[in-house]
Amino acid sequence: MVQKSLGFIGLGEAAFNMAKGLKKEGFPVIFAYDKFWNIEPQAALIKKRADEAGVVLAPTLEEMLKHSGFIMSAVSANLALPLAEAAAPYLTAGQIYIDLNAASPMTKEKVSATVHSAGAFFTDAAVMGPVPNYGHKVPILACGNGAQIFHDIFKPYGMDITYIGEKAGSASALKMFRSIFMKGFVMLLVESALAGHRYGVEDEVMASIVETLESEESVAALINGLMCRGVVHSERREHEMDEVIATMQELQMDSIMSKAAKEKLRWCTNQGFREFFGGLPPEDFHDVLTAFDKIIAQKEQAG
Numbered sequence: 001m002v003q004k005s006l007g008f009i010g011l012g013e014a015a016f017n018m019a020k021g022l023k024k025e026g027f028p029v030i031f032a033y034d035k036f037w038n039i040e041p042q043a044a045l046i047k048k049r050a051d052e053a054g055v056v057l058a059p060t061l062e063e064m065l066k067h068s069g070f071i072m073s074a075v076s077a078n079l080a081l082p083l084a085e086a087a088a089p090y091l092t093a094g095q096i097y098i099d100l101n102a103a104s105p106m107t108k109e110k111v112s113a114t115v116h117s118a119g120a121f122f123t124d125a126a127v128m129g130p131v132p133n134y135g136h137k138v139p140i141l142a143c144g145n146g147a148q149i150f151h152d153i154f155k156p157y158g159m160d161i162t163y164i165g166e167k168a169g170s171a172s173a174l175k176m177f178r179s180i181f182m183k184g185f186v187m188l189l190v191e192s193a194l195a196g197h198r199y200g201v202e203d204e205v206m207a208s209i210v211e212t213l214e215s216e217e218s219v220a221a222l223i224n225g226l227m228c229r230g231v232v233h234s235e236r237r238e239h240e241m242d243e244v245i246a247t248m249q250e251l252q253m254d255s256i257m258s259k260a261a262k263e264k265l266r267w268c269t270n271q272g273f274r275e276f277f278g279g280l281p282p283e284d285f286h287d288v289l290t291a292f293d294k295i296i297a298q299k300e301q302a303g
Helices: 012-022 042-053 061-066 075-091 104-118 131-137 145-155 170-199 200-211 220-230 236-248 256-271 285-302
Strands: 004-009 031-032 072-075 096-099 121-127 140-141 160-163
Touching: 004 012, 004 061, 012 042, 031 061, 042 236, 061 131, 061 140, 072 075, 072 220, 075 096, 075 104, 096 104, 096 145, 096 170, 096 200, 104 121, 104 170, 121 170, 140 145, 140 170, 145 160, 145 256, 170 200, 170 256, 200 220, 220 256, 236 256
Parallel strands: 004 031, 004 072, 072 096, 096 121, 140 160
Antiparallel strands: 121 140
16 A cells, blocks of 8 residues: 655645645645755745645655655656656655656656656656646546556545556647647637737627537537548648738738648648548548558658
């Protein structure tokens, strides 16, 4: 049985909110190590957070790790691997190292290897929402050979954890690739609204977008149809985007998202999706993905 004590590497905003919530739910013992624990002006804030969350501050990383069955790394993404490497000499068999950092899947794989080399279990935990809003109940996707235990121990304390398998990096990959759409979608809306505003039709533009998104078909069917038609009709739509970009230039508006859309449409045309499907959109977006694999394989065989 894993020791039911938790240690945080870093006591920033995310760790503080999680620790505070877990403590209120009755989690027995929570430690934290933050390199600024005795360096002002950060030390005052760290002590305040520790007191408010009921967290015991450790003077060294080694001391915190010695007392913790579960370790959550909640630092900047660029520090995920260096801190795992710093922790490795003090990790022991049976401990579970949970990486909450917004790092790449490849970084998570390296952290996993580092943790495994010390005999501990690893969990890649992708945080899927703002921790200050949700606290310890923020949705988390978890994978790795320690993820199921992490899920089973912390679920009763109110954490919203979804186990997605043992392959380290999968959770972070899902989060990263989802961000392509979520962040891109927001910026597409901003560019569309600003251009519409410059021409005096912003409300009509937004209403038209809403009408499309609120169509009678489900969101899943809408997404499927948009993808399947989009790759087949990319060449015609690319030319339409040329007109969009020219209009934006006339209005002296930034068109970086429109230009990116045109380039991706050109990429689809160059892949030969239209020819592959005989000019007719496939039924399922998975067919597009399979076609991509086959097209790449054909190009590689052709040299």
